[in-house]
Amino acid sequence: MENMDMDNIDIDNMDIESLLKYLRHYFHHSDFKNETQKDAILAILKRDIDVIVSFPSGYGRTICYQLPSLIYSKKITIVIIPLVARIMDQVNTLKNLGIHTEVISTLTTDSEKMRIYGDLISESRKSHFLYVTVDQASTLAFKLLLSNLVQTNNLSYIVVDETHSENQWIYGQKNYEYQTLGMLRNKYKEIPWIVATATAGVDVIDFLRRVLCIKDDPKISIRFSIPCYRPNLFYDVVQDDIHGVSVHHLKIFIDNYLTEENVNPGSDTEKPSGLIFCKTREVTEKLAKDLKQNGISIAAYHAGLEEVDRNAVKDLFMKGHYQLLTVTSVSGMEINKANIRLVVHWGLPSSIPAYYYESGQAGKDGNPARCRIYLTRRATSYYNSKNESMLASAVNSVNSLEQAKNAAKSFLVFLHARYMKDFCEGLKCRHKFFSEYFGDEKMECQCNKCDICSIVSDGFYGGRSAIRLDMLQMGMNTYIKKICSKFNELQKNNMLTTTDALNIMKVCDEFVKANTPDNPRAILTTFNGYEETVKVNNTDVEPLPSSSLIENDDKKDEDQLPAP
Numbered sequence: 001m002e003n004m005d006m007d008n009i010d011i012d013n014m015d016i017e018s019l020l021k022y023l024r025h026y027f028h029h030s031d032f033k034n035e036t037q038k039d040a041i042l043a044i045l046k047r048d049i050d051v052i053v054s055f056p057s058g059y060g061r062t063i064c065y066q067l068p069s070l071i072y073s074k075k076i077t078i079v080i081i082p083l084v085a086r087i088m089d090q091v092n093t094l095k096n097l098g099i100h101t102e103v104i105s106t107l108t109t110d111s112e113k114m115r116i117y118g119d120l121i122s123e124s125r126k127s128h129f130l131y132v133t134v135d136q137a138s139t140l141a142f143k144l145l146l147s148n149l150v151q152t153n154n155l156s157y158i159v160v161d162e163t164h165s166e167n168q169w170i171y172g173q174k175n176y177e178y179q180t181l182g183m184l185r186n187k188y189k190e191i192p193w194i195v196a197t198a199t200a201g202v203d204v205i206d207f208l209r210r211v212l213c214i215k216d217d218p219k220i221s222i223r224f225s226i227p228c229y230r231p232n233l234f235y236d237v238v239q240d241d242i243h244g245v246s247v248h249h250l251k252i253f254i255d256n257y258l259t260e261e262n263v264n265p266g267s268d269t270e271k272p273s274g275l276i277f278c279k280t281r282e283v284t285e286k287l288a289k290d291l292k293q294n295g296i297s298i299a300a301y302h303a304g305l306e307e308v309d310r311n312a313v314k315d316l317f318m319k320g321h322y323q324l325l326t327v328t329s330v331s332g333m334e335i336n337k338a339n340i341r342l343v344v345h346w347g348l349p350s351s352i353p354a355y356y357y358e359s360g361q362a363g364k365d366g367n368p369a370r371c372r373i374y375l376t377r378r379a380t381s382y383y384n385s386k387n388e389s390m391l392a393s394a395v396n397s398v399n400s401l402e403q404a405k406n407a408a409k410s411f412l413v414f415l416h417a418r419y420m421k422d423f424c425e426g427l428k429c430r431h432k433f434f435s436e437y438f439g440d441e442k443m444e445c446q447c448n449k450c451d452i453c454s455i456v457s458d459g460f461y462g463g464r465s466a467i468r469l470d471m472l473q474m475g476m477n478t479y480i481k482k483i484c485s486k487f488n489e490l491q492k493n494n495m496l497t498t499t500d501a502l503n504i505m506k507v508c509d510e511f512v513k514a515n516t517p518d519n520p521r522a523i524l525t526t527f528n529g530y531e532e533t534v535k536v537n538n539t540d541v542e543p544l545p546s547s548s549l550i551e552n553d554d555k556k557d558e559d560q561l562p563a564p
């Protein structure tokens with residue numbers, strides 16, 4: 001695609017009509033998708049500030065940085081994305097629009113890397129974008145490229161996108177890779193950084209700011225976000241104890257919903273399709289087989305397949321040959337298809353954000369879609385007292401920093417699942433639950449967008465607290481003390497409430513994130529001696545319906561792509 005000439009354009013005074021010309025020229029869209037997209041593009045174009053863009057899926061966040069990058073046609077933009085599949089998604093879209101891009105991951109051979117790096121620093125460079133996986137940012141070759149591009153004034157932006165997909169491990173081991181990015185951000189302050197995520201809670205944004213050294217100061221950064229509420233999605237939860245054999249129930253749901261005339265506008269690629277998220281590869285295979293025997297067009301898609309089979313399955317699904325896929329978490333998030341009309345979770349999702357993103361694969365085209373959780377007996381069997389005592393003994397037997405971290409991690413997993421259980425068993429509007437979790441402004445409950453609102457009038461359970469910012473501002477030791485006392489109290493009373501769960505999650509997050517705490521001994525001492533019991537004021541939340549606890553280890557699939 002030919003570049004539009006930028007030489008005569010005054011960025012500071014660019015009017016909307018000129019900007020729209022670029023949008024039409026490069027992306028063939030006649031207008032901005034929404035006001036926030038327009039505002040974010042205008043802010044990014046100025047290149048004088050870091051920008052955080054946080055939109056729900058399908059609201060057009062990628063164009064927020066792709067368009068300004070193309071307007072600076074003589075420079076290049078580096079885009080850092082953790083998952084290769086998501087990189088390829090963007091790259092293919094750009095290539096189809098005739099826009100040159102390069103990709104470097106650990107799959108790239110040395111000779112190919114040499115060619116790409118050579119091309120990017122040459123004057124005859126064709127590419128507008130270089131996409132890299134996070135691990136590449138710490139390589140010497142990448143750092144040399146960066147240094148060269150900055151010195152020659154050939155770099156327009158550094159973008160870190162899809163950061164929400166790191167949500168699961170941000171709380172764990174791999175955050176050192178993002179710390180490398182933080183060092184680069186500090187070294188090249190003159191280059192504007194764009195951090196792009198789907199909907200993210202204050203905890204994730206706070207983490208990203210800290211690790212990427214982007215201060216919450218209007219002179220340094222600005223954030224554009226769109227509330228997480230997606231009115232085209234209908235949420236419900238089905239318990240197999242109530243509805244009998246779930247596979248049968250699921251089949252009827254698929255038959256009824258995916259074959260409705262009004263969601264099936266015609267050609268094969270437009271055929272309504274669906275994803276079924278399962279906890280393990282084994283379950284994806286089994287469920288796909290069961291449904292296939294019931295006449296459903298379906299295949300299993302997970303990282304355990306041979307690459308050639310994996311690609312074939314994905315391709316056939318994208319083309320509409322398979323109507324559904326059973327997927328594991330990571331593999332399901334690789335799919336980017338606009339007309340997914342149905343996302344089912346077979347068993348308890350691992351956390352609220354994971355559920356929000358995974359279910360958010362539905363209805364990206366803005367048309368109505370269904371999101372349903374089947375809560376199976378298998379999942380609910382984790383609500384048992386055995387897990388409670390296992391967790392208690394893990395915390396009680398902490399004698400090393402490593403054990404303390406592991407205990408904190410199991411506790412975190414347990415609490416995420418606990419909160420998820422509350423989502424499923426509570427009587428709060430499903431959309432409102434998400435809004436409060438992500439700290440959105442209070443939303444008015446929309447009737448008929450979830451099972452709860454369809455059957456129960458809202459207000460009955462009003463007032464549940466959202467994420468508590470004050471917890472984030474406390475010191476480390478206070479956090480640890482809180483973990484211990486809350487846990488102690490939990491053991492005694494079995495009265496953990498939603499707000500407590502969320503607060504304790506913060507505590508655990510902090511603890512797990514602290515790779516080198518200043519004084520590990522002090523932390524351990526505090527962890528072991530949790531006499532202090534804090535009085536808990538739970539007037540704003542209902543006690544959980546079940547008195548037992550859960551551990552959501554459900555043989556969690558270590559579903560990773562081949563190392564990028």
Ligand SMILES: Nc1ncnc2c1ncn2[C@@H]1O[C@H](COP(=O)(O)OP(=O)(O)OP(=O)(O)O)[C@@H](O)[C@H]1O
Nearest residue numbers: 029031032033055056057058059060061062063198
């Ligand atoms: N101004 C626009 N007008 C019309 N369509 C648009 C506009 N901007 C983006 N889109 C389309 O909206 C869809 C979603 O955009 P994009 O992929 O950027 O969203 P996203 O928020 O990054 O979604 P995801 O979280 O799924 O990656 C794409 O099909 C894109 O082409």
